Amino acid sequence: MTRDGAEHRPCGRGRPRSEQSRDAILQATLDLLEEAPLREISIQTIARRAKVGKATIYKWWPGKAYLALEAFLENTGRHAPIPDTGSARQDIMTHISMLSNFYLTRAGRIFAQFLAEGQSDPEFRKSFWDCFLSVRRRTVLPMLRRGVERGELRSDVDTDLVIDLLYAPMVYRLMIGHAPLDERAIQGYVTVLLEGLGTRVVDSRRK
Amino acid sequence: MTRDGAEHRPCGRGRPRSEQSRDAILQATLDLLEEAPLREISIQTIARRAKVGKATIYKWWPGKAYLALEAFLENTGRHAPIPDTGSARQDIMTHISMLSNFYLTRAGRIFAQFLAEGQSDPEFRKSFWDCFLSVRRRTVLPMLRRGVERGELRSDVDTDLVIDLLYAPMVYRLMIGHAPLDERAIQGYVTVLLEGLGTRVVDSRRK
Amino acid sequence: MTRDGAEHRPCGRGRPRSEQSRDAILQATLDLLEEAPLREISIQTIARRAKVGKATIYKWWPGKAYLALEAFLENTGRHAPIPDTGSARQDIMTHISMLSNFYLTRAGRIFAQFLAEGQSDPEFRKSFWDCFLSVRRRTVLPMLRRGVERGELRSDVDTDLVIDLLYAPMVYRLMIGHAPLDERAIQGYVTVLLEGLGTRVVDSRRK
Amino acid sequence: MTRDGAEHRPCGRGRPRSEQSRDAILQATLDLLEEAPLREISIQTIARRAKVGKATIYKWWPGKAYLALEAFLENTGRHAPIPDTGSARQDIMTHISMLSNFYLTRAGRIFAQFLAEGQSDPEFRKSFWDCFLSVRRRTVLPMLRRGVERGELRSDVDTDLVIDLLYAPMVYRLMIGHAPLDERAIQGYVTVLLEGLGTRVVDSRRK
């Protein structure tokens, strides 16, 4: 965790940071994110809601996006365990399906706003990647590796690229919103992708 | 085109809209988008740059995002023709490759900001879809259809879903920015996808 | 009449000025003055109300104050005839009393706004003087002269000064609004003034 | 003092109001009033001149008129002491003469603009009355009372009315501007008024 309110204390002198304020701020942020997009939430409003001085927020976070990110990570970011059923195909399908459920909740909308924020703030984009996205991707790696080791998945495709292929369609629908992210769509995505990612026994493929 | 400055006039009464002002506004917007993200551009600045009254902008566009969209469509949106080489696989690879080049230009960054804007403004999301995204998707349809008719592509996958699969990885990399959108990546994406989307002659697939 | 819409026509060429528009504009102005002070009335509003182009107004009047003045003169400015009862004291009392009634109507409020306008627009102040105030003052002159000739009024006081003394208290109360301009007040003013302005024969008045 | 920036603070919490800003705002207002009528001064200009945020002005004053009033009261409103020579006639003449000098300065023009403002803003009219006019009038009361007690002035005329009569002509000339407010005019006014207001012993005056 890089750009959020964690390390600051040089030594134990002086009054320590108020955990109560910190919690109130994060909670107020989450509450407000229920009602409005991040953009329309002002730091003033968060401060008022949390009964906290504006300066206290600026002291610990560089901006509302970072604040929202920390709130998100602490309260909403726990999700999508990696299954291990013995079948990579089954694992992937289950994982993606669970992930899609995550994207369908309020958390999904917040996630989308983080991506949006990143488009005009490269520094935040980096933070989001470091604190959330890269962690997630690292987490699924073993699952894919198992598939490759068992010979279920092709070994000649870069893992990063595989993850992109698996995650991208969901994110794409989330951001564009042209069609619902329902079970049918997920099924379709994964089916096609597994077809392309899987190995074949005989493989007298295509004319 | 729905929410941008097009139809307004009931009849030919009154002073007609100044095409000169319109062009100056759109040009100023494009110029400014070279230097900063949409978020950081104020309508005041656009007006000043275009030597135009702020009210003139508000009269014809509901906000800077719509303004940017119109500028984008008029000056940057022409690209990525649909190839027809006789081979659907070849067509797709060429198309996606050309499209990735588009995303690598300044236009790509602007495109990303439109998606970002859509996360906090549903109305704009709709406009962006109507004026750009849906048009693009409609345009590739024939290409895919040809592939299906020629027996090159599976016919049991919904076309919308196919398009999602083709476009999503590029957009995903564009927004997250964790890795470059280079030719190697594109090759990887398309190769895997075509594997999954293609038909097979014998198809004694997999155990 | 100097700065209002009177002379403009060089010759009889072209379409003549529309009397209908002129009347509609003046009427709209009067109507609006019923509801709001001159300050809060915009030329746009007048034009809309009169179903007239804004340019038509600007063509014939230099500003809304002049427009209001012309409307005022034409529709409201007729009032306060000069009595001639044979007694100057009686004449004055009657005249001032009638005038105070004028100031109590909507016309009084409009009159006050003309004075107000004059405080920031010397040119308009001049117009108001020329078109209205000076005319009024000239009108009362004979009345005062009769009083002097008959020996009722002192001859050693400048007439302009007398008129100031007679009119000022009403205008003062009108503008400050600290007390009503009722009959009692008028009686008080005039009584004292006549005492000061009148001649005396022997006059062993009052203890 | 009612509607100006005085009391607002509930207690000593928060950063205290900046006296420096307050002074800079009032000074800038006075400076600008030297050059232009109140109407033509924008709050933006005041803020710029005082190097102050616009919001700071709006926080403490409801409009530029109130702001100008406070500046006026603080820097210009101190004047016209009430003389006490033993002769009410002498006192009055001196007082009015001094007052007329006040009206001849820049302060006079500002005073006129306050009256003007009051014609379209009743609330400000009230403020002006409360903060300035009524105070002034209360101040002269003792002078008049002395005159009555000494038998120099009539006791049967309402004091408010007397003050109106004394002050009105000056204000009238100030607002209409048809003739200068010189010593001759003042002499004339007061002479006539004292004639009307004074008591007489035997008084076989004037042929």
Place this chain on the structure above:
DNA sequence: CGCTAACCGAGACGGTACGTCCAGTCTTGCT
């Protein structure tokens, strides 16, 4: 126990952009 450092709430501050409104000017086509 008192000192001192760092925290905290409250809220005023200079500044910038917002979106609206109006002034005054201009360009149409109709009368």
Place this chain on the structure above:
DNA sequence: AGCAAGACTGGACGTACCGTCTCGGTTAGCG
């Protein structure tokens, strides 16, 4: 040529936030 309609530049309006800055007051650990 006058007119209605209405678009134009320009600029002030009053509001909302931003991020910074004082205040007075609180809460630790250290001396």
